[in-house]
Amino acid sequence: xxKSLHNWDNPSVSTYQQSIRQKIIGYDLIYDxxxxxxxxxxxxxxxxxxxxxGGQELLTLGKSFPSVHFTAVDTSKVMLxxxxxxxxxxxxxxxxxxxxxxxxSLNSKELxxxxxxxxxxxxxxxxxxxxxxxxxxxxxxxxxxVLFISSINTDLSSQTFKQxxxxxxxxxxxxxxxxxxxxxxxxxxxxxTHPITLELLINLLKEAGFTTIFPYFxxxxxxxxxxxxxETTI
Numbered sequence: 001x002x003k004s005l006h007n008w009d010n011p012s013v014s015t016y017q018q019s020i021r022q023k024i025i026g027y028d029l030i031y032d033x034x035x036x037x038x039x040x041x042x043x044x045x046x047x048x049x050x051x052x053x054g055g056q057e058l059l060t061l062g063k064s065f066p067s068v069h070f071t072a073v074d075t076s077k078v079m080l081x082x083x084x085x086x087x088x089x090x091x092x093x094x095x096x097x098x099x100x101x102x103x104x105s106l107n108s109k110e111l112x113x114x115x116x117x118x119x120x121x122x123x124x125x126x127x128x129x130x131x132x133x134x135x136x137x138x139x140x141x142x143x144x145x146v147l148f149i150s151s152i153n154t155d156l157s158s159q160t161f162k163q164x165x166x167x168x169x170x171x172x173x174x175x176x177x178x179x180x181x182x183x184x185x186x187x188x189x190x191x192x193t194h195p196i197t198l199e200l201l202i203n204l205l206k207e208a209g210f211t212t213i214f215p216y217f218x219x220x221x222x223x224x225x226x227x228x229x230x231e232t233t234i
Contacts, residue, residue: 017054017082020119022175023185025219030118031060033216034148037226038114041146044068048112048140050103050133051120053079055086061116062087062094070096071112073103104136111142119222121151122195130196131204138208143230147210150217150224153198156190168220198223 021027034057038044044065049057052072061068074080077100087094099106115137124130137147154161169182177185189195196204201223205213210227217224 017056017086019177019181020054022177023172024119024222025171025175026217028056028060030150030217030222030224031056033224034116035060035064037148037216038065038146041113043142044113046071046110046112046114048115048137049073050115050117050137052098053083055083057116057118058083058094058096059086059090062090066090066092066094068095070094071099071108072096073099073101073106075100075102103133106136106140108140111145112140113142113145115141115145115147117147117149118224119150119152121149121201122153122193125194127196131207134204134208138210138229141229145229147205147227147229148224149201149205149227150222151201152193152195152221153201153223154195154221155197156195164221171220195221201225 024030038061046069047061047065049061049070049072051074052058053074053076058070058072061070072080072083074083080098080100084098087096117133117137121130121133124133141147154164165186169186172182172185173179202213202225205225205227210229212228213225215223215225
């Protein structure tokens with residue numbers, strides 16, 4: 001197996017923006033629909049972007065909410081540099097605080113109106129790590145704060161898992177992913193990719209204090225959810 005597949009500090013991740021669209025069908029919709037939904041909330045001044053490397057959240061939200069203050073957190077310097085290059089394509093400057101660190105080490109007294117955590121959770125191996133990160137995000141949000149989260153969600157022991165993989169392979173190959181790349185992706189499950197079921201994810205979100213949770217997008221094994229902290233009035 002190519003161990004650099006999920007080494008986010010390897011220079012090979014420079015092709016991330018191309019390959020992620022080949023692997024995730026409807027990738028841009030995850031972000032475009034998120035921006036549309038945020039329009040329905042009355043207050044959006046501060047946005048926390050967890051796993052900001054790559055820059056798609058910042059680029060999409062920056063176009064829709066150019067006056068927002070963003071805090072972009074990622075453990076990979078290389079991925080943050082890719083994000084910064086994405087933002088450079090905008091005709092105006094965004095207010096972004098770049099933080100190369102683990103979210104759990106974030107010691108900020110300010111609270112955020114919106115948090116995003118896209119395609120990050122399934123790279124965390126232990127359930128307690130996932131739980132701690134979701135709790136940290138919840139604690140970083142204002143009351144009525146909103147989290148947008150997407151991740152690979154499946155039961156690796158289920159009878160349908162291999163069939164799900166088979167259909168996903170078909171989509172990836174159709175989008176130009178090579179058979180070799182697909183095989184590395186398939187081998188990543190239980191090695192560097194550690195999904196949980198959607199039901200368990202929803203339960204973890206509830207444990208963290210999110211009281212309103214609903215899906216807004218699905219593609220193959222990836223679910224995108226909106227989770228609102230505490231009661232809300234829309």
